[in-house]
Amino acid sequence: MIAAARIAGSHALVTGGGSGVGRAIALALAEAGVAVTISGRREAELAKVAGENARIHGIAADVTDEVxxxxxxxxxxxARGPFDIVVANAGMAGSTPAHKTALADWQRTLDVNLTGAFLTVKPALAGMAARKAGRIVFVASTAGLKGYAYVAPYVAAKHGVVGLMRALAAETAKSGVTVNAVCPGFVETDMLEESVQRIVDKTGRSVAEARANLASSNPQGRFIQPQEVAAAVIWLCGNAAASITGQAISISGGETW
Structure with missing residues (x-):
C-alpha cells in the first residue's frame, strides 16, 4: 500500500492495543514499518501482542489517569522518539436502560471512552504542531453518529469523541496535523461477544439469534472485521490522506454515513 509505505520509520501510540481492534491496528502499523507503542491495563495481553511483531512494545497505563x-x-x-501517530482506541461499554443507569456507571463510561481519549492525545498536540506533522485517529463508533437503545452512556461518550475530534481538527488545520475518527459498526471482537452474552442472559435468545440480531444492523448483514478498521487507520496515517481532517468515517456496511 502506498500510504503504508510512507509511514515507515514513524512512531505510533495505540491505546487499548492488547486485543481486538487495537491489536489489529498495532499489527498493521508494525507491518507497515512503524515502531508501535501499545498501552492498556493488562500487561499479559500487551506482552502477547508485542510478541507477534518485534516493532511493537507494550507499556501498561490507564487512559483515565493523566499522570x-x-x-x-x-x-x-x-526510548523511540516522539509520537508521529496517536490512535486513541481504548474503550468500554455496558448495557442498561437509561433510567436504571447508575451514576457511577455513567461516569466510568465517559471517563474511559471520552476523557481517556482526550488524555491520550493531549500530550502529543504541542509537539506535533511544532513539528508541523502528525496523525491523530480516534476509534469512535457508529454510536458516535446515531443513537442506540440501552447504551446511553456509551452513545453520549462516542458522540463526545466525534466532537472532540472536530474541535482538534479545527485547531490544527494549518499545522500539518490531521485529526480524524473511524466509526465502526459491530466489530468481531471480544467486546462483541460480551454484547452477545448480555443479550442471551437478558432475553433468553440463543447465541446464534443474538448474533443475527446485532449483525442485522449492518445492511451487508455481517460484522465488521478488525482488519477493516485497521486498514482505514493506515490510510488516514499516510501522505495520501494529508487533506483528510475533521472526518468521522463510518465503517458500517452502509448503516450510517
Whole structure:
C-alpha cells in the first residue's frame, strides 16, 4: 500500500492495543514499518501482542489517569522518539436502560471512552504542531453518529469523541496535523461477544439469534472485521490522506454515513 509505505520509520501510540481492534491496528502499523507503542491495563495481553511483531512494545497505563499517560509518553519517547501517530482506541461499554443507569456507571463510561481519549492525545498536540506533522485517529463508533437503545452512556461518550475530534481538527488545520475518527459498526471482537452474552442472559435468545440480531444492523448483514478498521487507520496515517481532517468515517456496511 502506498500510504503504508510512507509511514515507515514513524512512531505510533495505540491505546487499548492488547486485543481486538487495537491489536489489529498495532499489527498493521508494525507491518507497515512503524515502531508501535501499545498501552492498556493488562500487561499479559500487551506482552502477547508485542510478541507477534518485534516493532511493537507494550507499556501498561490507564487512559483515565493523566499522570500515568504523561509517564507513558515520557518512557516511550525517551526510548523511540516522539509520537508521529496517536490512535486513541481504548474503550468500554455496558448495557442498561437509561433510567436504571447508575451514576457511577455513567461516569466510568465517559471517563474511559471520552476523557481517556482526550488524555491520550493531549500530550502529543504541542509537539506535533511544532513539528508541523502528525496523525491523530480516534476509534469512535457508529454510536458516535446515531443513537442506540440501552447504551446511553456509551452513545453520549462516542458522540463526545466525534466532537472532540472536530474541535482538534479545527485547531490544527494549518499545522500539518490531521485529526480524524473511524466509526465502526459491530466489530468481531471480544467486546462483541460480551454484547452477545448480555443479550442471551437478558432475553433468553440463543447465541446464534443474538448474533443475527446485532449483525442485522449492518445492511451487508455481517460484522465488521478488525482488519477493516485497521486498514482505514493506515490510510488516514499516510501522505495520501494529508487533506483528510475533521472526518468521522463510518465503517458500517452502509448503516450510517
Amino acid at each position: 500515568a499517560m504523561a509517564a507513558l509518553y515520557k518512557e516511550a519517547e525517551a
